Amino acid sequence: MRLDWYLPVLRKSTPKPAQNDTNGSVHRLAELVLPANAFSDRATKRRGRVRRSLRKLGISWQAAPVRRAIQTICLLAFLGLFVYSCWPYDARPLPPGQEWTNWQVSQIDQETGAVTLVQAEPQVTDRIDALDGSGVHLVIPEQPGQTEFVSAPMIVSRIQLGSVELGPAGELPAEIFDRLLSDPLATWEIHERKPNQWPRHYADNLAAKEPIPAEFFLAIDPLVSLSTAIASRSWVWSLACAGIILAICIFIPRGFCGYLCPLGTTIDLFDWLVGRRVTRWRVQRDGWWVHIKYYLLLGTLVSAICGVLVSGFFSAIPVITRACLMVIDPAQTALLRGAHLVPSMGWGHAVSLLMFVGVLSLGFLQPRFWCKYVCPSGATFSLGNLFRVTERKVESSCIHCNKCVEVCPFDAIKADFTTRVTDCTLCQTCAGVCPTHAIKFVERNNVVELKVIDDPPTGETPIGRRGFLSLAGGAAAAVTGGIGTAVATKAWGAGLSDTSGEIPTPIRPPGSVPEQDFLEMCIRCGECFKVCPNNVLQVQGFDQGLEGLWTPVARPDWAGCESSCNACGQVCPTGAIRALALEEKRHARMGLAVVNESTCLPLAGHSDCDLCVVECQAAGYDAIEYQQVGTEVDDNGLPIPGTGFLAPLVIAEKCVGCGLCQTRCFGINVKAEHLLSESAIVVKTGDAHEDRVTEGSYIEMHQKRLDDRVEQAPQDKSGPESNDSVPTIDFGDNPFGL
């Protein structure tokens, strides 16, 4: 087995015949495709066109172009997922469908059930001609007191002037069928679209953009799922992805770091742009820091065992995702939507940005210092490397030129040119620069023509007394640190154990698991903020102490949760927000809108106001109704028309706490009119108002709430009469008595 896909360097013409070419299969394939002048000429030692152009890009491009290309693709993919897939604002609701009113049945085809309708007063029937053969909906015109339209899907089978024939698309609903036959003079409406459909454009938009899931890179960061699973003591779906990537990395040891990780590529870019020009802070290759990553990994896992999830602070993909969120997202919003739509920044942002700057600044010490020595996700792969089946091997043709050591970005080559197997990412740059082709990537137990180990001497021993001591010390520090962090986080935490209920929990995204589980499962990657339309979800600062730092919080003063969107759950890599179908999400309660009776304009006797009612009904929840307040009573105790105000009345069983009402009240009454100092309708959280479950259907829970509220109507007692046969009746000559 050989895994060579580097581009070998030609320094001298080889006497070997061409068929014994040591080039990899990729090269042989390239020979079939590319023209001859793309390749170097072994006889003249003239470099080919491919090699020359790659050299212009840099030595590592020339040495291992496949790796660089994959890195580039992955970084672009990551940015694409972030900037494009998680950008909801190109979603557009369907334009309202055309409606044609005032139709009467002129004919019913009793064989097929098709009905012909004529327009009682021929009106403008724009576009109805275009509907021939397509689906429309036959609708009963709105009746007083009706809450839902009744409609049936139909197929337009024939269109003439002012007359349309509709064939039923399936069984007609009983109510429609009944009305067709029992009320021959009734009028009907034809709608292009099913009436009262909930919008679903945000959900559809994300689904259409997700051939690759937006959270792909987060899901394949093994530390994300591993630590979450440990902290929450539950199965996390992305563990499967982590398992797959770890399995792949048995064949390409630490390949994630060398090829896929967008943070690593960003750090490479930083080194190329900045780091290599500033050598003042460069440190030597060895030092006490070389094993920090293991201790950090141990520390975060110990924290996780204690039920505190801090791995998101250091884990590679959450770090880069959060950085993008803090930098790219506001820029994108400001540029494409307007600066006034960028939510205000808080301490959470500042700390996050500082951390990212810190990660990049480590690049001043050494290229990819973070990846080599600090990154706990990398440490997971390093440990995974212990089970590798392939590795880098050096043959005896090595001439000790040291080029591989100099070029290795991961400090994975010992002084004797053999491999530090836990660090090597199989990037193959070393093989690309090796003048003698002494480096190969083969199965682990391959011992063909290997060079002598410890020549020149490395000075490294497997594990000495000092090594053991440092290991013990580091491990102890990690465990202490992990426990310490956990204790500190709990001490300065969300205070969930305080059952007095005085500390309100923040409003979490719809479908969030119970608060304690949520804090244990939320990896703080920030993907949900990015994907959330109108930035309902925003970064929490230190409101819940350390424990809730960077978790998503809904800010209904800023915006309300869109009824057509279920994106946050779809992109959550850990399941802290459940990935709900849109229908389920519409029933998942985030809280309960509570009207402040002392400030609400009509309730306080100030003026009429129905902003929240209109907003709620427009969104389709119908959870806020009107109530008449302050009605004056006449001498008989009867209400006087025209007195009092219409005020909002929240139907608790229907409210899902989306916050649209609060947004509206805040936007108009507080911001624009300055009538109030804060919204008079506010989403409140609390056990009774939220659906925070790890499994189960929100629709069923909602239905149960409604059923509990509704007293079952007494059943209609009049039973059906049975009538098995119809005798033929003789009606006589003048049966109708006319």
Next chain:
Amino acid sequence: MVQAENFGTDGYNETAPSDSRFPNELHPRVASLAFLPATISLLTIVRLTETIMSSPKRCIGVLAALFLLSTQVNGDTVEFLTGATLQGQVTGIRADQKEFDFRSRVGRRTVQKTYRFAEVHAVTIRGKRHVLTPKLDGAGGKADAENLTPEEIKNLIQQEGSKPPRWLASTKLSVPNSLDMDWPLKPPKNGWNNQVNVGQYIWDIVNPNPSRWRMGVKLVTTIIDSHQDDRQLLIRDQKALGRMYFHLFQDYARAAYWFEQAQVNIQDEGGVMLAECYFQLGSRDMAMQMLRQRRLPPGAIKLLAELGETDSALRLTRMYMGTQAEPEVCLLAGDALRNISRNDEAIQFYERVINSNKARNKDYQARYVGRAQDSIEAIKLAEKADVSKVADGKYRESSTGYNGLLEIEVSVRNKKIESVRVVDHKEKQFYASLRDTPKQIVEKQSVVGIDGFSGATITSAAIVNATAKALAKGAK
């Protein structure tokens, strides 16, 4: 084998194979051929085919029966006024009630329906054609509802009005537990609480929310059931139900039924509404009979005017001059006069409202004055509001309604009013006008001669005034 379940006029029979609502099916083998009904569902045919397959000897007999039946199934024909026809079988005629039962098969379903003579142009029974309702000008549409005899109206009210609406059974009652379902006669004067007193609950919670109207009817219906022994309470409940059907649903037959049950007379609350019900159902005479009284409530002014009795209406108006009802009756009289284009007299009445000081309080005064001023303005703009002079476009205007400004948007195209849309309003008690008045304006293509509903004239007038202003705005 074919089950017929008669739900009365609303009934229909469904024998789709997947339907499990009709469990008492007999296997075709059991059923005697002689009792095969005239209608056969698809299911039956499938089962018969099975039978044929299993017993070839009977095959011919069954096929023959089927053939006979198939000719019988579509024996009779109904021609509706719209031109639609149905083949089937007349199964019963009640000439006194002017309705008949008709059984037909559409698609895979067999249905029995009851049709009123007024809906049907002609019926052909065994080849003989009977014309029930002549077609008017060859056009379809509702039969002229005017001029029904009192007997016909009484029948209609008994037939249609006494039956609960078909949505009632499936409407769920959901009211606060604290609600006092006894609903005592006198609501508390102090301590207005819409969570306890049914009357207040209906006013505060049910009326403003269309989604609760059906539930409100359910509530009152339920209470009526429990008040059968207490005449006084029962009458109050029945009036309340009548008002609901009248105001919320414009269901005049049911409203009239319940007002009649409560035996309202013209002096009572609901009396004028009952008269209007008669009028709306098609009997001007019955309405007039109720209004032939010496003392009529102010609300009768509007109805009298609509019935063409302008003089009586004005006489009644004068009776209330100088009382607290003065602004109200003057507005009603003004509206009545304006509708028959006696504009100068109308303006006099409106001006009287502006100068009157009889209103209950300042708020009321302001509203009355606002309405009167809007009406005067609308009259003065009436000439401009002629739609044939209005440029294409959408125009918005507002006018004073019950609870403040009401805004409409009128859309004009090709010298026609395409639509009138109420875009903003605070009217929540009497919703009917919000739907009906714009419809009337579009139908009449004018803001003159628009009828309001009893008790909802203010909203209606506001829409008319705002539309007139908007049209004037767009006049060339």
